[in-house]
Amino acid sequence: MLSSDILTNFRGRSSQIKVYPLVFNEINYLFKNDDEALDHYINYGGLPEVYLNQTIEEKKYLTNQFEEIYLKDIKERYNIQKEITILETLLKFVSLAIGSFTNPTKLQNRFKSEMKTDISSNTIANYLSYFENSFILSHIEKYDVKGNKHFSSINKYYFTDIGLRNACINYRQIESNHIIENIIYNELVKRNYSVYVGSVEYQTNSENKRTTKQLEVDFVIQKASKKYYIQFAMNVYTKQKKEQEINSLLRIKDNFKKILIVYDDIEPRYDENGILYIGLKQFLLDENIIDI
Numbered sequence: 001m002l003s004s005d006i007l008t009n010f011r012g013r014s015s016q017i018k019v020y021p022l023v024f025n026e027i028n029y030l031f032k033n034d035d036e037a038l039d040h041y042i043n044y045g046g047l048p049e050v051y052l053n054q055t056i057e058e059k060k061y062l063t064n065q066f067e068e069i070y071l072k073d074i075k076e077r078y079n080i081q082k083e084i085t086i087l088e089t090l091l092k093f094v095s096l097a098i099g100s101f102t103n104p105t106k107l108q109n110r111f112k113s114e115m116k117t118d119i120s121s122n123t124i125a126n127y128l129s130y131f132e133n134s135f136i137l138s139h140i141e142k143y144d145v146k147g148n149k150h151f152s153s154i155n156k157y158y159f160t161d162i163g164l165r166n167a168c169i170n171y172r173q174i175e176s177n178h179i180i181e182n183i184i185y186n187e188l189v190k191r192n193y194s195v196y197v198g199s200v201e202y203q204t205n206s207e208n209k210r211t212t213k214q215l216e217v218d219f220v221i222q223k224a225s226k227k228y229y230i231q232f233a234m235n236v237y238t239k240q241k242k243e244q245e246i247n248s249l250l251r252i253k254d255n256f257k258k259i260l261i262v263y264d265d266i267e268p269r270y271d272e273n274g275i276l277y278i279g280l281k282q283f284l285l286d287e288n289i290i291d292i
Contacts (some may be wrong), residue, residue, distance in 0.1 A: 020190050021161040022046035024183070024284040034281050042179050043171075045163025046186075062167040070164065074130050086111070086119055090127050094137065094157050095168045099178040101142070101197075103154045104128070128157070135160050138189065143196035143220050145229075145252055156197055158182045176263075177234055180280065181218060184232055184261065191287050193221040198229060200248045215248035227256040228290060232280075234263045249275055259290055268292055 024041055030051055031037035044050050044058040047065065071088065074080065080087055093110055094102070104121035111117045111124075131137040139155040159165035162182050166174060188195050198217025203210055219230040229249055236242040249258040250273060258275045265279045268289065282289055 020046075020186070021163075022048055022051065023187055023190055024281075025286075027051055028285065034285070038281060038284075041183070042162065042176060043166060043174060045161040045166070047161055047163055050163065058163070059167070059171060062163045063170070066164050066167040070134055070136055074134050077134075078130055083119075083123075086117065086123075087127055087130075089115060090124060091131060091136070091168055094128075094131075095159070095165050096173060098158055098165065099156060099181045101154045101156055136164060138185075140185070140195050140197055142199055145198045145200050145217065145220065147201075150196070151199075158185045160186065162186075177232075180234075180263065181232055184230070184280075184283070185219065187284060188219060188221050188230075191223075193223050196220045196222075198248070198252075200251045202251050215251060217248045217252070228259055229256060230259045230261060230290075232261045236260070236262060246273070246275055249273075257290065 023046060024038065027041060027046065028034050028037035031040065044062065047062065049061065050056060050058055053061075074087070075084060089111070090107065093107055104124040107124050108119060108121045111119050128137065128139075132139065136159065137157050138160055139157050141155055142151040143149070144151070159168075159182055162179055165179075165182070185195060196219070198220040200215045200217060201212055202215065204213055205211075217229050218232050219228075221228050221230060229252055231245055231249060233241070233245040236245055246258075246260060249260070252258065258273075260275055260277050261280055261283050262277065263280050265281060266277060268276065268278045268282065270276055276290070276292070278289055
């Protein structure tokens with residue numbers, strides 16, 4: 001039953017409680033070590049049956065869940081018959097662009113250029129809302145850090161379960177960087193943070209010409225009076241790579257905590273700029289580590 005159905009059918013007689021797929025610290029103990037657990041989680045996500053049934057074929061199970069449960073529910077609920085291929089293609093487009101800004105107009109143009117198909121941006125917006133109502137996708141808005149403004153005209157979309165995302169594209173593109181960004185997002189949501197994508201404007205002067213540029217912060221998160229700025233990087237092995245990853249954080253002049261999560265296991269530390277460096281698995285296993 002979709003979220004809208006719950007509210008309609010049980011109005012006044014129930015409250016809505018969101019139940020999320022399992023996060024990393026709920027499954028890692030089932031494996032020999034955390035590296036093996038993370039590799040499995042990146043591929044197959046956190047649907048409980050993947051871990052409860054030891055004889056299950058993960059790819060087959062997740063593909064079946066995606067096609068026979070999630071997509072079928074959407075098709076039946078919204079009576080989609082003629083545009084099934086468009087619905088499925090749209091979700092694949094989003095699957096291949098997790099961690100990237102998009103909106104219905106951009107997706108409309110992609111249908112025109114790649115599929116030679118005309119589909120209205122309103123229809124695409126409706127389909128995206130269907131995916132969110134069915135708990136396949138979740139979106140986050142762009143947030144102007146310096147101006148303290150939210151923009152709803154362009155969003156990033158993430159999958160509520162990364163295993164379903166991989167099943168959607170038949171496990172063809174398992175790009176760790178974007179998948180881990182999705183996993184971090186899901187972890188933050190389950191920890192009850194409000195999550196946004198940060199945008200940091202700055203000025204440059206070249207040849208007596210002033211130009212406004214923007215840098216991105218992967219996640220701006222808030223809970224009550226606490227706010228954090230979080231970047232993720234696969235590595236910061238070189239000085240150039242490190243400077244690239246923390247550039248946006250350095251341009252934020254308030255006193256809220258800035259954090260860089262790296263894929264490797266490292267000793268948590270603060271650098272000379274007050275930025276906290278922590279390893280990915282440390283972050284996933286300890287929800288209090290960002291407050292050390």
